[in-house]
Structure formats: structure tokens, C-alpha cells
Amino acid sequence: MKKPKQTQLNPNWLQLQQKLNDSKASRSFKTSDKVTPESILGKRKERPDEESNDSQINPLTPVNNDSSLTDAVAMDCEMVGVGQGNKSALGRVTLVNKWGNVIYDEFVRPMERVVDFRTKISGIRPRDLRKAKDFWTAQKKVSELINGRILVGHALSNDFKALLLSHPKKDIRDTSEYQPFLRSSSRRALRHLAAEHLGVQIQTGEHCPIEDARAAMLLYQRHKKEWEKSIKDQFRLKQKQRKSKQKKKHKIEEASNANHVEIES
Template identity: 55%
Template sequence: MASPAPPSAASAAAAANPRFNSKRKHKPKPKVDGPSALNPNWAQLQSKLPRPTATLGKRKHRPDPSPATAPTEPSPPAEAAEVEVKLEPTSDDTSLTKTVAIDCEMVGVGADGGKSALGRVTLVNSCGNVVYDEYVRPVERVVDYRTHISGIRPKHLYKAKDFWVAQNDVAELIKGRILVGHALHHDLKVLLLSHPKKDIRDTSEYEVFRREGKRRSLKDLTAQVLCAKIQQNEHCPIEDARAAMFIYNKYKKAWEKNLREQFRFRNKLKKRGKKKSAEGDGNDPNVPTVFL
């Protein structure tokens, strides 16, 4: 009779520990693939995060973020570009201030209407309020009203002021005051008036407003400096004078400082010229006169 086989190691372990079961299989530990297994939104969030463009040491090349996820610069809203700024007085003050702005509209006189004559003159104060606005009847017969630009029609001149009356009024109003305007030589020419150069502030002559040394239109300057539109159709002298005044007010501090420096420099040159002329004068009292 064959002898029984010796107990194996497994049977011995089972005899020693009844809980041990050789047929029981060990369950594998769950593998953690990463944060995406725990949070399904992690991959989407990670794709939106900016990645550094520069790395230290040797690292694997990281592809640039796709155009869809790359950050873009914010663009201004479409409504902001369409907002139109209106030129309105800054206060209710209608007094005659130290600084006034002028604008004139002309009509055509002469044989073919090519000669300009005053048809309307407007003055506004530093706040933009009107202090004088009159239609003017020229001395010569009007041939061309230039309505598409001047806005003047025959009915406006029926009861208009005579030229000499309007000229005298304007001369009294601007006397001793700083005169602001655009291309003021045209306005003063049709008014047959002059004004001290030191008291003129012409927005067409100020070097800061020039483009490549060339004068710019009041319409262009107003759009850039004030973000407002003027002279879309017929010109309004109130609006044009107000635009010139507001442009001057915006640059007044730097403008006046620049003028003071220019006048100071010119005075130095004059003093040097007088000194040199005195030194070269043969009648210098310090040089003795020799009689022969």
C-alpha cells in the first residue's frame, strides 16, 4: 500500500492559518492615471492655462498653444468707435473773456464771384458760448453765396448788418484780447482788420499740430484732438470757432510756455544786436575824437 504524500507548503500554511486560501487571488491595486481620472474637467482647464515660453536646462520641446487657446489682446468695443462727441459749451458763462475765438464765412463777389467777402462773423468766449454772431451784407453785390460751404442764403442777407458796422463791432470786441482761430489771416483779411501777432493763437500755425511741416485742416485737427466731427456738410461758424477754442484750451499750458520762450529768445537776439551795433558805432563816447 503506498504511503501518503507529504503535505505541501500550501497545505501546511493552510493548516497553520485557517484563513489562508491558496485559491484566493489578490486583487490588483487600481492605477491612478492622473488628475484627469479624478476630474474630467482638468484636461480642459489645463489646455487654457498659459505655458512658459522659456525653459531652463534640457527639456522636451513643448508645442505652442493652439490659436484657439492662445490669449489675445482685448479689442475695443465696436460701440466706442461709433460714439460721436458733440462740441458744446463747458459752462453757462456768456461774458466776454480774455480769450475769444473767431470764424468767418465768405460769399463770392466780383465779376465771376471769385473774390471773397464777409457774409457771417462769429465770436465765442473761452467756454464756447457765443458772444457775437451776425450775418453781414457785403459792400459789393453778391454773385455766389457758396451755400454748400458757407450755409448762407439770400434770405440771411436781407436784414443783415452793413459791413462797416460789423467790422467796427468786431474790432472793439477783439481789442486787447487773445484771438484764437484757424487760418486767421483769411478772417482778418475779409474783415479788413489787423491784430497784434503776440495776441494771435492760430491752430493752423502751431508747429505741434503740423504733419510733416504742412498745415492741417480744422476738420482733421478736431477729429484727432477732440474726437468730434465738424464740417460734414455746410460749415457752421459757431461750431468751427468753438472747435478752435477747445483745441487751444487743451494745449494752452504748453502753447503759452512755448510762446514765452520764443519771445524771450527774440529779446536776447535784439539786445545782442544793439550791443554789437553800439560797439561798431564810430561815435562811441568812450573813444576820443582826434581833430586834424
């Protein structure tokens, strides 16, 4: 038997078919090469970056730009050394509102000669006090700003001493004295409270009074409901104790008057 003749293809058709096959193979290779690293692995690599950016948001950053005077303000002061260096004097005072925006921040020139700027802690340098506010001007302004308002801060007794000011006890919210913040009845540093309750690191080097005031205010805001309730409970307890003492005093006076009447009769 004769073998069937093989049909010969047109040379032009063979060339076209070869080009089409090469083109398909090329597209297949490029597609698989691009999809794997860019569309799959690439997306996986982006997720940790997005999460890390979110975790880096500082809670002390104000949520708005409103610098108005609010019903509650936080204060922090930085001190310098005068006299023999062991005596503290006001070197800078800062006030922020309830959102953490600065409403007053001034360097203050002490009445006595500064012998220790305590820069490692205070962050104050000689150049900062050359054009600073005089003490009495700063004191008057702070007094006006805190008058009639809730004052938040940490160890505020030190700030009051430096400012030669006082404030009604009922309007003071001191984070160093708030019972839930104490440990074994001992006061804790503001940086420890900020790390534990706010998840932020402060005072790692030179102190920033703006940052410290914001930390104190945020601690207060996050515990405001419980804090204010404890203040009201303390006030009611004191009122109850005061009334009880007055009743006892009244009874003693009545008994004493009755005895005088009996003796006279």
C-alpha cells in the first residue's frame, strides 16, 4: 500500500502559527511572573506597614485646633535652681485646655539669680530666660486663666509653691493623688502613669511641660466619670460628718444648759 501523502502547510501559515504560540507562552510567563509578587505577596507586605502606622498615633496629639479656654485646664511647670542651687524657682509655665491645645506657654524670669538651669530635666537654657516674662506678669496671667476652673496636673503643690498661688481644693484634680493611680498608697511618677494608662513614653530626656500637661489632662479625661463621682462621694461624706459633729455639739450644749438650770434651781 502506498503511504498517504502528508499535507504540506503553507510556509507563511507555519510562521504565523509559530508567532502565535510564542506570543501565548510569553503572555503566560509574564502574567504568572507579575501576579505572584505584586498582587499576592505585595498586598501581604502592605498590611503590616498599615498596622504599624496606626499603632504609632500618639494619643497626646490634640484632636482639633481649638485653643479656647475650657471648663477644665491642665498645668505643668518647669523649675530652675536659685540661691545655692537647691532652691526651686519657676522657669516655665504651661497651660493646655481639655483637648490638649496650648492656651499659655511662657518662660519666666525668676526674681533671684539662676545658678542652675537644670537643663537635663527642665529643658531650659540661659537664652530662654533673656526675654522671658517677669514673674509677677506670669503669675497674674495664670491666676486669671485658672480662676473658677477645674485644674488638672501632677503634684500641683510644687507648681503652686513656685507660682505663689493657691486653688480651691474642690477644683483640683491631681493625678499624683487620685486613689486608683496610687500603688500601695504611694504616689507614682507621671511617666509611669502615662506608660501604663495611656501607652505613651514621656520624660525620656528633657521634660516638655506641654507634653506633661497633656498627659495629665488625658489621664483625667479618661477617668473623668469615676473621678468626679469620687469627688461627689467625698463631699457628701464630709457634709454628713459635719452634720453629725454639729448634732453632737448641740446635744452637749443642751446637756450643759440643763445642768446649769438644775444647779441654779
